[in-house]
Amino acid sequence: MFVLFWFLGDASWPYWQHFGISSVWAAEWYPYESLYGLLPAIIGTTWAMMIAMMIAVPCGLAAAIVSSEILPVIWQGWMRVGMELLAGIPSVVYGLIGLWVLLPWLQNTFDLLTGHSLLAAGMILSLMILPTIMVMSQDALRMIPTEQREAAMSMGMNWNQRLMRVLLPQAWPGIRSGILLGLGRALGETMAVMLVVGSLDRVPQPIYNILEPAQTLTSRIGREMGEAVFGSMHFSALMACGLVLAVTAICLSLLAQRKLSVVL
Amino acid sequence: MKVFLSLLALPALLLPLACFLYVIIQALPALNWELIVGSDTTGNLFGDAPNAGHGLWSQISGSLLMMALACLLAAPIALSIALFHALWASARQQRLLMMLLQALQGIPPIVYGLCGLIVLVHLLHWGICLAAGGVILAVVILPLLSSNAIHALQRIPVEQTESAKALGLTSAGIIGRVWLPAAWPGMLTGLLLAMARALSETAPVLFTATVFSGVTWPDSIFSPVTSLQTHIFYLAQEGSNQHAVDVAWASATILLGLVVCFSLSARFLRRYEESV
Numbered sequence: 001m002f003v004l005f006w007f008l009g010d011a012s013w014p015y016w017q018h019f020g021i022s023s024v025w026a027a028e029w030y031p032y033e034s035l036y037g038l039l040p041a042i043i044g045t046t047w048a049m050m051i052a053m054m055i056a057v058p059c060g061l062a063a064a065i066v067s068s069e070i071l072p073v074i075w076q077g078w079m080r081v082g083m084e085l086l087a088g089i090p091s092v093v094y095g096l097i098g099l100w101v102l103l104p105w106l107q108n109t110f111d112l113l114t115g116h117s118l119l120a121a122g123m124i125l126s127l128m129i130l131p132t133i134m135v136m137s138q139d140a141l142r143m144i145p146t147e148q149r150e151a152a153m154s155m156g157m158n159w160n161q162r163l164m165r166v167l168l169p170q171a172w173p174g175i176r177s178g179i180l181l182g183l184g185r186a187l188g189e190t191m192a193v194m195l196v197v198g199s200l201d202r203v204p205q206p207i208y209n210i211l212e213p214a215q216t217l218t219s220r221i222g223r224e225m226g227e228a229v230f231g232s233m234h235f236s237a238l239m240a241c242g243l244v245l246a247v248t249a250i251c252l253s254l255l256a257q258r259k260l261s262v263v264l
Numbered sequence: 265m266k267v268f269l270s271l272l273a274l275p276a277l278l279l280p281l282a283c284f285l286y287v288i289i290q291a292l293p294a295l296n297w298e299l300i301v302g303s304d305t306t307g308n309l310f311g312d313a314p315n316a317g318h319g320l321w322s323q324i325s326g327s328l329l330m331m332a333l334a335c336l337l338a339a340p341i342a343l344s345i346a347l348f349h350a351l352w353a354s355a356r357q358q359r360l361l362m363m364l365l366q367a368l369q370g371i372p373p374i375v376y377g378l379c380g381l382i383v384l385v386h387l388l389h390w391g392i393c394l395a396a397g398g399v400i401l402a403v404v405i406l407p408l409l410s411s412n413a414i415h416a417l418q419r420i421p422v423e424q425t426e427s428a429k430a431l432g433l434t435s436a437g438i439i440g441r442v443w444l445p446a447a448w449p450g451m452l453t454g455l456l457l458a459m460a461r462a463l464s465e466t467a468p469v470l471f472t473a474t475v476f477s478g479v480t481w482p483d484s485i486f487s488p489v490t491s492l493q494t495h496i497f498y499l500a501q502e503g504s505n506q507h508a509v510d511v512a513w514a515s516a517t518i519l520l521g522l523v524v525c526f527s528l529s530a531r532f533l534r535r536y537e538e539s540v
Contacts, residue, residue, distance in 0.1 A: 062272035070266065081531070082280040088527045089283065090464030092496045093516045097283060099500055100290070100509075127279065160265045181370075188372020190467035191493075195500055218374050222467060242378040246371050253370025254363070 041241065044118060045216040048193065051122025052129055052186045057179060059126075060133030064175075065163065067134075068141040080135075087131035095195035098124040103196060120196040121216065125189060129182035136181065140174025141167060180256035184249050187218075194219040217241045284520070291510070291517040320515055326394075326489035327519070330469065331462040333398030338406045339455060346413035346451075350443070351435055362411070369407040376404050377468030385472055394489045397469040404465055405458040412454025416447040449537035456530035460523045466493035492519045 067079045102120050144167060152166045168175075197219050221241050349361055380400035384390050420443060428442045469491060492515050499512035 058272055059275055062269045063277060066270055066273040066277075070270070079277065082277075084527060084531070085524060086280040086283070088460055088464065088523050090466065090493060090519055090523060092464075092466045092493050092500075093287065093520060096496060096500050096512060096516055097286065101286070127283075130279070163265070184370045188370075188374065190372070190374045191470075191497060195497070218372060218467070221374055221378065222470065239378060239382075242375045246375045249370045249372055249375075250367045253367050256366075256370075 041215045041217045041220050047118045048121040049186045052125035055126035056130045060130050064134045064137035068138050083131045091191045095192035098196040121193045124192045125186045129186050132182040133178045136178025137175040140171035144170050177256040184252040190218040190222050194222045217245050287516050291513040323490045323492045323495045327491040330397045334401035334462045337402035338409050342409035342413050345410040346417055349414050350417045365407045365411050373404050373465050374467040380472050396472045400468045401462045405462050409454055409458045413451050416450025420446045449533055453530045453533045456526045460526035463523050470494050
């Protein structure tokens with residue numbers, strides 16, 4: 001792992017040396033004019049992650065609650081299989097689905113030029129992280145001892161109260177680490193996003209416009225790695241993207257762990 | 265509240281089925297036996313004949329080769345990490361090791377791809393080749409494999425280890441006679457899951473191991489290959505060519521089939537392990 005960081009840091013060093021840390025906030029990325037600002041991609045990544053979270057967290061949580069509290073046991077097993085299969089679908093296939101189903105739909109609904117947009121990326125990502133969130137929350141809900149439920153029932157709490165006062169607070173640490181893991185996955189997902197996001201290096205105008213094509217960190221690396229010449233400034237700028245990505249991802253996964261271990 | 269929750273949960277329940285059905289339905293026009301075993305590379309894809317003999321065998325074999333290489337490289341390392349964890353590591357080292365594995369698992373695969381590109385392809389002058397792809401995939405699946413192996417070893421009851429020690433077995437004896445016989449289903453499950461993962465990773469091998477066409481069977485491990493994952497990616501961008509799109513869906517179905525095979529057999533193995 002240290003070796004990994006060393007290589008990344010080494011390869012991106014010319015970039016940091018030349019532009020300094022402030023270039024993270026610079027808004028222009030035009031490789032041919034030697035402008036390498038990371039801001040558009042960072043904003044794109046943030047938006048895609050937020051959209052994915054907004055869709056996937058309520059859905060995944062609700063699915064976990066429904067499958068562990070409402071459905072009979074046989075159905076639970078089937079849902080589990082379904083979710084594991086969903087988690088196993090390669091990301092390229094998601095990209096293909098997004099490209100051929102989601103984009104035409106968005107194009108018609110919002111009357112866009114093409115469907116390529118941050119919204120599409122967010123929706124595909126939400127589909128991809130749904131299994132992670134759901135499986136983790138389901139495990140957390142299942143770990144709650146039966147005595148707790150029985151005690152709540154004997155106190156005369158109805159179903160809603162049981163859910164809100166007993167089950168969710170107890171399962172919360174597990175759910176939270178599931179969400180953080182999902183966030184990490186959304187951050188690092190490349191292929192699906194690359195196919196639907198449109199790869200336009202610009203800060204959305206205005207900044208909350210999510211129907212425009214945009215760029216994320218991963219899709220930029222994926223798109224331009226083939227073009228960049230080894231050793232050039234462009235190459236090391238892409239390495240800098242990778243470094244930012246890796247640092248964020250490690251922070252997220254450590255955060256997910258920390259929360260879990262405090263509770264256990 | 266119950267109704268509201270069920271409504272929210274509905275997409276999560278229906279989507280897996282919908283995705284699978286959609287992919288398979290889309291693939292039906294192009295999917296036949298000829299496509300799987302035929303190894304005629306992409307020469308005919310952009311030609312006139314719509315159903316010319318275009319086969320995916322080279323892509324399939326490329327994917328499988330890369331996966332096999334990755335597993336061959338990663339499995340011994342993962343096994344030794346797990347044994348180190350179980351035999352010699354102190355509690356502190358164990359915690360540190362688990363944390364490190366988690367963190368490694370969190371790093372996006374494309375970052376591994378970048379590192380592989382610098383180190384293997386450029387610094388070591390391997391060029392774009394099968395070996396680079398195998399090594400990178402091995403690094404990607406290593407955390408998964410070793411944490412699975414560690415868990416498999418942890419599930420062995422302490423009494424067994426202690427009685428083995430009391431019988432005077434050396435640590436090699438404990439490993440060979442007690443641990444491996446008891447833990448192999450768990451380890452194999454982990455291996456199958458890791459194989460599925462290695463098959464489905466696209467981003468890290470896109471620039472390091474694969475080319476679009478022209479290779480049927482790699483001459484050596486230092487020559488480029490074609491793989492299913494990247495094939496889908498390239499074909500997906502040929503939006504106007506109906507035949508290419510059909511083939512993309514067909515490749516997606518084959519890839520899905522392979523991945524599902526591995527993860528389902530992992531599941532059966534896990535059930536077998538629980539029943540024993």
